[in-house]
Amino acid sequence: MHPIRKKRLTIILFLLAGVSVAVGLTTYALRQNINLFYDPSQIAEGEAPVDVRIRAGGMVEEGSVIRDPESLRVEFKVTDFTSSVLMEYTGILPDLFAEGQGVVAMGRLDGNGRFVADQVLAKHDENYMSPEVKEAMDKAAGKRAALPDGHGEATASY
Amino acid sequence: MYPELGQIALILALLLAVLLSVVPLVGSVAGRDQLQAFARPLSAGMFVFVALAFGILTRAFVTDDFSVAYVANNSNSMLPWYYKFSAVWGGHEGSLLLWILMLVGWTLAVAVFSRRLPAVMVSQVLAVLGMVTVGFLLFTIITSNPFDRTLPNVPADGADLNPLLQDFGLIVHPPMLYMGYVGFSVAFAFAIAALINGKLDAAWARWSRPWTTVAWAFLSLGIALGSWWAYYELGWGGWWFWDPVENASLLPWLSGTALMHSLAVTEKRGVFKSWTVLLAIVTFSLSLLGTFLVRSGVLTSVHAFASDPDRGTFLLVLLAITIVSSLTLYAFRAPVVHVRSRYGSLSREIFLLLNNVLLVAATLLVLVGTLYPLVLDYLDMGRLSIGEPFFSLTFSPLAIAAGLLLGAGIFSRWKKTDGGWLGRKLLWPLAVSVVVTAAVMVGYGEFKPWAFAGVFAAVWVSVATFWDLWDKSGSKKGRLYGLRRQSRSYYGMVLGHLGLAITMAGATVVSNYGVERDVRMSPGDTASAGGYQVTFTEIGNRRGKNFTAEYGRFEVSDSNGRVVSTLYPEKRQYMVQRNTMTEAGIDAGLFRDVFVAIGERVSDDAWAIRLQYKPLVRWLWLGSLFMAAGGFLAISDRRYRIRDKVTETQSSTASQDGDRSRPDPAGALS
Numbered sequence: 145m146h147p148i149r150k151k152r153l154t155i156i157l158f159l160l161a162g163v164s165v166a167v168g169l170t171t172y173a174l175r176q177n178i179n180l181f182y183d184p185s186q187i188a189e190g191e192a193p194v195d196v197r198i199r200a201g202g203m204v205e206e207g208s209v210i211r212d213p214e215s216l217r218v219e220f221k222v223t224d225f226t227s228s229v230l231m232e233y234t235g236i237l238p239d240l241f242a243e244g245q246g247v248v249a250m251g252r253l254d255g256n257g258r259f260v261a262d263q264v265l266a267k268h269d270e271n272y273m274s275p276e277v278k279e280a281m282d283k284a285a286g287k288r289a290a291l292p293d294g295h296g297e298a299t300a301s302y
Numbered sequence: 303m304y305p306e307l308g309q310i311a312l313i314l315a316l317l318l319a320v321l322l323s324v325v326p327l328v329g330s331v332a333g334r335d336q337l338q339a340f341a342r343p344l345s346a347g348m349f350v351f352v353a354l355a356f357g358i359l360t361r362a363f364v365t366d367d368f369s370v371a372y373v374a375n376n377s378n379s380m381l382p383w384y385y386k387f388s389a390v391w392g393g394h395e396g397s398l399l400l401w402i403l404m405l406v407g408w409t410l411a412v413a414v415f416s417r418r419l420p421a422v423m424v425s426q427v428l429a430v431l432g433m434v435t436v437g438f439l440l441f442t443i444i445t446s447n448p449f450d451r452t453l454p455n456v457p458a459d460g461a462d463l464n465p466l467l468q469d470f471g472l473i474v475h476p477p478m479l480y481m482g483y484v485g486f487s488v489a490f491a492f493a494i495a496a497l498i499n500g501k502l503d504a505a506w507a508r509w510s511r512p513w514t515t516v517a518w519a520f521l522s523l524g525i526a527l528g529s530w531w532a533y534y535e536l537g538w539g540g541w542w543f544w545d546p547v548e549n550a551s552l553l554p555w556l557s558g559t560a561l562m563h564s565l566a567v568t569e570k571r572g573v574f575k576s577w578t579v580l581l582a583i584v585t586f587s588l589s590l591l592g593t594f595l596v597r598s599g600v601l602t603s604v605h606a607f608a609s610d611p612d613r614g615t616f617l618l619v620l621l622a623i624t625i626v627s628s629l630t631l632y633a634f635r636a637p638v639v640h641v642r643s644r645y646g647s648l649s650r651e652i653f654l655l656l657n658n659v660l661l662v663a664a665t666l667l668v669l670v671g672t673l674y675p676l677v678l679d680y681l682d683m684g685r686l687s688i689g690e691p692f693f694s695l696t697f698s699p700l701a702i703a704a705g706l707l708l709g710a711g712i713f714s715r716w717k718k719t720d721g722g723w724l725g726r727k728l729l730w731p732l733a734v735s736v737v738v739t740a741a742v743m744v745g746y747g748e749f750k751p752w753a754f755a756g757v758f759a760a761v762w763v764s765v766a767t768f769w770d771l772w773d774k775s776g777s778k779k780g781r782l783y784g785l786r787r788q789s790r791s792y793y794g795m796v797l798g799h800l801g802l803a804i805t806m807a808g809a810t811v812v813s814n815y816g817v818e819r820d821v822r823m824s825p826g827d828t829a830s831a832g833g834y835q836v837t838f839t840e841i842g843n844r845r846g847k848n849f850t851a852e853y854g855r856f857e858v859s860d861s862n863g864r865v866v867s868t869l870y871p872e873k874r875q876y877m878v879q880r881n882t883m884t885e886a887g888i889d890a891g892l893f894r895d896v897f898v899a900i901g902e903r904v905s906d907d908a909w910a911i912r913l914q915y916k917p918l919v920r921w922l923w924l925g926s927l928f929m930a931a932g933g934f935l936a937i938s939d940r941r942y943r944i945r946d947k948v949t950e951t952q953s954s955t956a957s958q959d960g961d962r963s964r965p966d967p968a969g970a971l972s
Contacts, residue, residue: 166696170671173691173692173696174692176695177689177695181684211905234820
């Protein structure tokens with residue numbers, strides 16, 4: 145083969161090898177590490193997979209935060225005002241974690257519908273709400289508005 | 303009165319920028335010298351007016367002029383003066399103005415330091431920079447005017463600067479980062495100018511190199527400062543979160559690193575030309591993409607100040623215009639590949655090609671991981687997130703492979719390297735690296751495959767770098783003479799590569815051997831982390847200038863029971879925005895940090911406390927200081943200063959013979 149063509153071929157092969165390694169690694173890693181978001185209604189309806197790492201979020205229900213007196217374990221309910229899900233977390237909660245505030249948690253659902261979180265995120269500042277939480281709230285609000293007894297006002301303060 | 307002057311200054315700067323992007327370009331195409339001569343004065347004028355606008359905005363902050371909406375939203379009369387100053391770029395509008403100031407600053411620098419360049423080249427480069435400036439000035443004036451007034455309802459006091467941003471790190475992080483981002487616009491302008499006049503030669507590569515290198519050095523510093531700031535200010539001891547905003551800065555860094563290396567090949571050997579031009583375009587586009595991601599409100603984070611759909615659309619259009627027009631130009635004008643110089647299948651060229659392949663693969667990977675969730679969300683196909691595991695799994699092997707190749711590549715020669723010779727050359731460095739890495743593993747008391755690979759790559763890079771320095775500095779007149787004979791760009795390369803090794807070592811060790819514990823503690827309790835005993839002695843309250851704080855007192859003692867330091871981590875309550883902030887207590891050291899942060903109060907007398915032992919965490923940032931120092935040293939090399947027009951025309955031919963006559967300027971940052 146002509147040396148220049150040979151060289152070009154080597155370069156192309158190198159590039160192809162690099163790109164295919166990258167693509168292979170990426171798809172492999174993506175398959176393992178995509179975390180889908182579910183809102184409390186979806187979890188209540190059994191749409192979320194059990195024992196797969198997912199994200200879930202909503203408002204922390206008023207009066208639902210219970211701390212273990214011996215350790216850093218804490219339980220709280222997260223709600224979209226239609227359904228709620230019980231979450232369990234051990235560790236330090238973010239500064240802006242509070243009852244009535246939006247949170248997003250990363251973790252796994254166990255067989256009993258309890259969400260075991262390994263990471264809890266709260267909003268950065270007063271004006272910020274996670275788009276996912278906002279969407280879950282809006283969706284739930286829409287659902288309630290469709291109900292005849294109109295519990296929808298509950299969301300007005302948020 | 304003053305804010306309106308600022309507004310007028312911005313509009314005048316815009317007019318000058320429009321002139322700059324048209325007049326010299328027309329002059330250079332039509333061959334009219336008098337039109338080209340406008341390039342430098344127009345650049346200077348543009349700089350003066352933008353600097354004036356920036357000065358006026360700064361004045362509004364320092365004098366608490368809350369009639370300016372931007373000041374009212376981002377400052378407060380209680381803010382200490384230095385934060386009033388840094389609050390100028392604490393919000394969207396001001397940080398954009400800072401970005402433009404940097405851009406016109408770079409333009410001015412090109413105008414001043416390009417006396418030896420042909421006039422055609424200078425006018426085209428400045429014209430391209432003028433076009434970029436037009437885009438950003440329009441963006442500011444139309445969508446994000448920092449001088450908008452709140453008249454007639456002037457607030458009594460400002461809404462304060464986000465407490466997260468009230469920190470030394472924020473004073474310096476954005477300017478450094480922007481210097482880097484914007485600096486790549488110069489490399490971009492050189493590439494476009496070269497495409498316009500069809501002269502992609504070694505001289506073009508030589509002119510682009512120092513600008514690229516210095517932008518890269520600033521970007522390295524900016525990224526490191528951001529990581530350092532996140533480590534101590536976000537409160538929880540993480541140093542890299544693979545957050546889209548961080549990735550936005552990493553992307554141009556990765557492709558900029560590739561660009562820097564392929565420019566070296568283009569300059570020395572006259573090959574990879576089209577590839578280098580493409581990289582220059584890609585790197586600048588990634589800088590713009592970063593701006594778009596961070597500033598458009600697509601992402602919600604501490605960097606996304608306000609989401610205004612107009613801004614996002616404007617930036618996206620700007621990005622699209624840049625990419626489409628430059629790629630179109632590239633498609634028509636990129637040189638038809640005719641390789642004049644030959645190189646063997648084992649040569650420095652090939653090693654640098656592999657370096658580029660790995661860096662581009664890493665860029666693509668980070669790009670996919672960053673954009674995939676955004677695109678899915680935009681297409682309404684579900685919300686998902688791609689977190690740290692994805693990036694660690696894919697990025698680490700590429701980084702390690704790059705390190706291993708780098709060590710071998712340092713010894714390789716241009717054109718052709720004998721495989722057997724290279725193998726024998728690598729034997730001893732290899733043996734030394736294995737022994738050192740094994741010793742490190744024993745030192746940290748646990749063997750982990752990933753830790754071994756990462757530490758080995760780091761040790762290998764540094765051993766090879768020093769080995770090569772030793773080889774090259776051998777001289778009959780003595781070692782010192784030999785060391786002094788090496789060029790500054792060679793030492794720049796040495797520093798840059800050592801910096802990479804240091805950062806790699808730090809990242810590997812801290813992720814594999816760091817200890818992180820969340821514990822429940824009451825005053826009087828003791829807990830341990832990584833061989834240190836931490837005693838919670840008391841809790842108290844104090845007042846700062848614009849916050850109140852609850853602080854804890856912690857005594858850190860080593861395994862012998864000797865107290866090594868006392869830490870005072872805090873939980874701050876900022877008065878104006880009612881935000882709570884965690885300020886960590888850190889006992890910093892070259893080989894380890896001990897990190898204590900207070901979490902929430904879990905009962906009347908107990909707090910959640912995070913204790914961390916972070917080995918070599920400082921090396922992460924120390925390494926980037928080395929890299930940046932290497933970049934600055936390389937551009938101070940005399941070969942960038944003493945060449946005149948005569949040698950420039952010769953250089954395209956001179957570079958063909960491999961430049962082995964001098965110690966090794968060829969190796970500069972390669």
